[in-house]
Amino acid sequence: MRPLVGTLLLVSLILLSCQKETEVVGPDSASSLFLANTRPLEPVTRASMEGVYRIVQGEEFFSDLVVLKWSGAASGADTAFYLSGFFGRDAAHFVLSAGSLDSALFFSGTWRKLMTGESGLLRAVVPSGSGGRHLMNPLPAIGRDSITIQGTWGNGGEDPSRSIVFRYDRPLHRGKNLEIIAHRGGGRTADRLPVSENSVDMILYAERLGATAVEIDVNTTKDGVPVLYHDATLNLRLVQKNGLVGGVEDYTYEQLQSLVRLIHGERIPTFREALDAALYRTKLQLVYIDVKPAMPVATIHQIQQEYMAKAAAAGRQFELLIGLPSEEKVNEFRALPNYTQIPSLCELTIDDVRALNSRVWSPRWTMGTQSDLVAQMHAEGRRAFVWTLDEPQYIRQFLTDGQFDGILTNYSCMVAYYHYVR
């Protein structure tokens, strides 16, 4: 009998230990060759390219439309610019580097589908006669079908050989401002992005995914250093194997720096490093600070004041909101002097929002669009952000039927798509 039971247990353990490996494609060396000898694009060229494009070839794999938008990431005095494309299916998107040669534009990078885990290489050209010459003009005249982008893409590690062609259709929707707030600094590690969640690299990547703001999870180390880390424990979902048990609050900052690496090899960043990256190296407008249970709100507030002063000195529109997700954190917040004057975001009821004078009410999306309550917030000069909305059909409904001013999501590219194609 026991051998039979043992066999069953063994089979179970083998199956439990199975883990599917998925290839995540990053830029290859051929990409840099593709852009060799090209020159950086002028700001006017980049701005003129932004818009909604119809996909006339390759739509069966991606979608009928793609939203093109530029973003930049500063490094010292230099800024690298990226052309992002957001599709309407499977949270598909691409991130391309670009350059021009003569009057043609060249692009190279990767595409990714966050929902399916697929990724691959993508290269594209705007030939001189298909819009390249227009775009290089100091005053480009852009209209329907004036730009045709011809590309090739490959799935997984294959060379880009499948065709994709898209044509300019219309400008991006510029209606009511919507904050696209990227969860975990930009996206979840589970979505197989090339950088780890809650890392500096992820914050720098967030705009390439369509975000205008980020949410970060701030925890504390044993010696009181605020750091970015979401989970209660150091686990293999977020960090590389290290043999440590417990949470970040069980280790000093020094120990975490020397012993722990995030899934893609980054260090766990301090809160200050994260804010430096967001403030000085991106154009992100807002940071939603999710204060984890062990993290004192008073410490967060000190750093918030410091960085609001830095933002003002830099002439940046940069909002830092202390997120209040629980009664415990609300009580800590109330203990701060002049707490009603401190920029905050409350996830509890609208009565709590009023009592705290929070700038933003942030309900869970699973309560629905709640348009009457959102209207009350608007009437009081407050905003409403909903969290954490990822389901495409619901994103579309919340944008169509809801009145929210911001959507916190793991799929910024999907929210960006539905927002800009409106």
Next chain:
Amino acid sequence: MRLVCRELRWGRLACMVLFLLPSAAWTQEANFPSIFYPSPPAENQWQLSVGFIQVTPPKELTEDAWVPAPTLDLHALYGLSPHFALDGRALSQVVQNHISVGARWSHSLGNFAVGVGYDVAYWFGFLNLEGFDGRAHGWNNYPSLSIGYNTGDVRLIVKAEAILDLYHSSLVGDNEISTNDDKIVGGAYTFALEQPFWKDTQLTLGFRATYTKFSWLTWALFSTFDQYLFYPEIIVGLIL
């Protein structure tokens, strides 16, 4: 740390169930009643089983927040003929439930038996807790093939199933979405043994390995992963 300890506790409990309970079994007559073994009850006779299943959803969905909760499992067979049986099963966690009805054809070949089944299931769930105002329901179908081996004291079963998601719908506040793609979303392999246990009862111990893009048990997590994720499941049942 709390989560780790909880997982270890469940792991220890599972090991105890798997190792210790079978050792308390007695050898009885070979022809004992079964639920998973592809052999129908006698004509016009019922066969009932009560137990639980314990599913661990994938970390991709639950991340570090999941409260493990067993699911009550009531399973019944009704013999129609020497080869045909009706198969009914109800799984419940109170806030989410899954009821299936199906037919099973089976045939014995010496110590082996083979069965083919088709189950139609309706599931529904509702959550009206703090921060949630949602409900969902849907239809799944499960065609299956089972192979059993009877050692006399023990019956071993391997069952392969496909999971068809015919329709599911969810409502959040006043917002409703639905899908009716009518497609195969995954499959499952069940490895089970059945053996005499206590007096006239028999014990079922099983492990079900499910790879699926959608599981009714995690509807409230609103998964957006269009990927086959792994749901290990422990099955414990008492055949009455």
